[in-house]
Amino acid sequence: MKKKNMLGRRLTGEPASTWFFLTPASLVLLITAVAPLCYSFIISFFEYKLNRPNAEPSWVGLDNYAQIFQQDMFWTVLQNTAFFAVLSVSLEIIFGVLFALLLTNNRKSTRIITAILLIPMIMAPIASGTLWRMMFDRTTGVINYLISLLGFQPINFLGSSKYAIYAVTFVDIWRLTPWVTIIVSSALKGISGSYIEAAVVDGASRFQIVKNIILPLLRPTLMLVLMIRFTDAFKVFDTVYVMTGGGPGNSTEMLPNYIYNQALKYMNVGYASALAFVLIGCMAVISVFFIHLRNKAYRSVR
Amino acid sequence: MKRRKTHFSVDDTINNFLGRPVRKIAIAIMLISVLFPLYWLASNSVKMESEYLRNPPVMVPSQVTFDNYRSVFSESGAGRSLFNTVVISVCTTVACVSLGSMAGYAIAKGKMNKKLRSGFSLWYMIQKMYPAVCIAIPIYLVMREVKLIDTQLGLIIVNTSFNLPLTTWLMIGFFQDMPEEMEQAGVIDGCNMFQRFFLLALPINKPGLIAAAILTFNSTWNEFLFACILSINKSKTLPVVLAGFMTDRGLEWGPMAALSMVLIIPVVILVWALQKDFISGMTMGSVKE
Structure with a gap:
């Protein structure tokens, strides 16, 4: 106790330094992130159409929000986003965990495979979108060529409202399964080998060990990964923008693209801001839900 | 509680929980699905115009050109x-x-x-x-x-x-x-x-x-x-x-x-x-x- 006091006296100049360290970053964030968010929130209660000359915001209360929920377009977009999120995230988790299980070891070959797996994840989403757009092309694309080798009719993936959303989802899975693999793999490395040794001694089969010991131990990490992937899936923009632009029709229009179009194409600022807060609301609900699940999983592991 | 490195059996147990052949096949499929698109991108970038637009697509460029980069x-x-x-x-x-x-x-x-x-x-x-x-x-x-x-x-x-x-x-x-x-x-x-x-x-x-x-x-x-x-x-x-x-x-x-x-x-x-x-x-x- 005495020692702490002595240190405490020497630290008298510290609070000032602490604030000096903290202020620049906090100021930058306040000005460039918090303030714009507040502005968006306020303007979401106004009608403000920037494409009209001398446009002035006019107070409309909750009208923008009411309008959102009345429009069919919004429900289509929400449905697309949810479909995309559920399908891509669940497949990413399944494949990601599978490959993490197959690949967590200290071998040299694994390091090389990891290096290869990093590429889809670190390349710009714009580039992976372009790459797959090239592969999915109806006439010159290699996918349709491979399909025709198997004896099937070519499919116009990006030009049909039925298949386009699957193509976009597929690209997201291609891009982010490696991310899940790497995160889960690092969690796997943290699991103590003694559990597994004990199970081996007890005569459990490998499959039983993975099913009954490893997967339950991974639960808290998986909940967190689910949360991050889900909220990220609701932010998808680049891939859709470059692959389909939301089309054909509205079949691949997702929430961020919808907001972007409302805001910067139609300059419908108030409405777009309200949409933005609906998106934030969705993400908040998802986060809280998964944090709750994760805490539950964490308690059960302990 | 770090896993001891000497126990290879632990990694081995997890890695092969579906059996060795399944593991090999799964990893091969994964590598192909990651690498083939990347190969396609790289090869298209060095193909000549007549080849990158051809139908059926050209798998291996007959001639490597850097014209596209230029x-x-x-x-x-x-x-x-x-x-x-x-x-x-x-x-x-x-x-x-x-x-x-x-x-x-x-x-x-x-x-x-x-x-x-x-x-x-x-x-x-x-x-x-x-x-x-x-x-x-x-x-x-x-x-x-x-x-x-x-x-x-x-x-x-x-x-x-x-x-x-x-x-x-x-x-x-x-x-x-x-x-x-x-x-x-x-x-x-x-x-x-x-x-x-x-x-x-x-x-x-x-x-x-x-x-x-x-x-x-x-x-x-x-x-x-x-x-x-x-x-x-x-x-x-x-x-x-x-x-x-x-x-x-x-x-x-x-x-x-x-x-x-x-x-x-x-x-x-x-x-x-x-x-x-x-x-x-x-x-x-x-x-x-």
Whole structure:
């Protein structure tokens, strides 16, 4: 106790330094992130159409929000986003965990495979979108060529409202399964080998060990990964923008693209801001839900 | 409770839980599905025009040509946008790492009461989650007002704002992992907070700084939404040029693939060189408690 006091006296100049360290970053964030968010929130209660000359915001209360929920377009977009999120995230988790299980070891070959797996994840989403757009092309694309080798009719993936959303989802899975693999793999490395040794001694089969010991131990990490992937899936923009632009029709229009179009194409600022807060609301609900699940999983592991 | 490295049986048990042949086949399928598209991109970028548009597609180019690369640099302004991308990414990285490590140090080791400390770290955590598109309008309006549209500085500011929460969050984690005794030894030796930061905390946490830097660099390099909104001509980055390629030049897979390669190769080299730090940063930034 005495020692702490002595240190405490020497630290008298510290609070000032602490604030000096903290202020620049906090100021930058306040000005460039918090303030714009507040502005968006306020303007979401106004009608403000920037494409009209001398446009002035006019107070409309909750009208923008009411309008959102009345429009069919919004429900289509929400449905697309949810479909995309559920399908891509669940497949990413399944494949990601599978490959993490197959690949967590200290071998040299694994390091090389990891290096290869990093590429889809670190390349710009714009580039992976372009790459797959090239592969999915109806006439010159290699996918349709491979399909025709198997004896099937070519499919116009990006030009049909039925298949386009699957193509976009597929690209997201291609891009982010490696991310899940790497995160889960690092969690796997943290699991103590003694559990597994004990199970081996007890005569459990490998499959039983993975099913009954490893997967339950991974639960808290998986909940967190689910949360991050889900909220990220609701932010998808680049891939859709470059692959389909939301089309054909509205079949691949997702929430961020919808907001972007409302805001910067139609300059419908108030409405777009309200949409933005609906998106934030969705993400908040998802986060809280998964944090709750994760805490539950964490308690059960302990 | 670290797994002992001598027990190969542990890894082996998990790796082969579906049997050895299944493992081999699954890994082979995975490698093909990752590598084939990349091969397709790389090969298209060196194909001649008659080959990249042929139906059925040409699997192996009969002749390797660098015309596509030449054409994107001379006609599409790849040189200028490459320069923009480098400048914006480097400046953003420097800004984020310096501001973020300072803030992270203050939150992890500084003198403040407990509530404030957890308040700040919660703020930074929530801040790294909000979708960028939600502040597109105010940012656009303000940038137009202060005449930062179509400038590198505007994009540096925006990207710094997006990446700062993650950098700070990462640095909080790294600084918290530092043993407390070290900090106290510094205090006893009479170092003030600045000296402890620059002479103790930063040198010890070099891997943390590298991790934060590479994550920021990668995300800024690939950033598209704001680069697209805030640039008209002069400050276009590579992703913007690539996304506009279809409308500007039509169905030219060759040059398009070449431009994609120019966009991808620098980050791949960088991340491979710093693979360990990149992975540790990524893991820490997402699943840390």
